[in-house]
Amino acid sequence: MxxxxxxxxxxxxxxxxxxxxxxxxxxxxxxxxxxGERTVLGDLDLRTPAGKQVSLIPLVGSQAIVVVFWGSGCRSCAEEVQRLNGLDSDRLIKVVAVNEGDSVKTIEDFSAKHNVAYEVVVDLDGAVARAFEVSGVPSCVILSRSGLIVYRGPKLPEEIDYYVAQ
CATH class of the missing domain: 1.20.5 (Single alpha-helices involved in coiled-coils or other helix-helix interfaces)
Incomplete structure (x- = not known):
């Protein structure tokens, strides 16, 4: 036996x-x-509200990537800011917040009011949300250091250390 x-x-x-x-x-x-699921990071056109292009490709191999989809009217999104700031301060984790539907002014006001310290990008046409297969806010996708999607859900998981360690 x-x-x-x-x-x-x-x-x-x-x-x-x-x-x-x-x-x-x-x-x-x-x-x-x-x-995990494969994802094609090279096809994403990520831009800050100021128009600066952001690429996730250089992070693969060195950092886990936490991608959160948010909107200014989402109360739980505002409540997660401090936790996301803490995650982003870890050198092995990069947080990228994808805004859907807000104006640049609204994004900047929200970021200032809530002391957002991580990268914020806009998803003007929903292409980023479609690429990560999420619908609506809030949503969270976690990519392992190897670039695989290891979590997809409606919010940050409580056991996030498990996912970012993969």
Missing amino acids: RTVLKAVVVAIVCFLHFGEFALAAGTAATATEGR
Whole structure:
């Protein structure tokens, strides 16, 4: 019985290890639940309210990326700002907040009022939300250091350390 159990454990570990490698190598489009999905960061046109282009590609390999989708009328979005500021201060995590639907003035006012210290970009036509397969605010997507989507949900997960460590 122990030999069979040992063989099953080894098979599972090998599957998980090589399954993750296959995703990182781009041979599979979607992983099993909890193992991550590929994403194409190079296709995203991220711009700050001032028009400066922001790229996530240089972060892959060195930082986990927390992408939050927010709007100025979202109360829970305002409540998460301090937690997001704390995450962004970690050198292994980059927070990018994608605003949907607000004017540049409204974004700047919200950022100043709530002391937003992380990168804010605008999604004028919804392309970024479609790329990350989110609908509406609030939403959160977490990318591992290898660039795989490891979390997608309506808010920051309570166990965020688990996701950013992947």
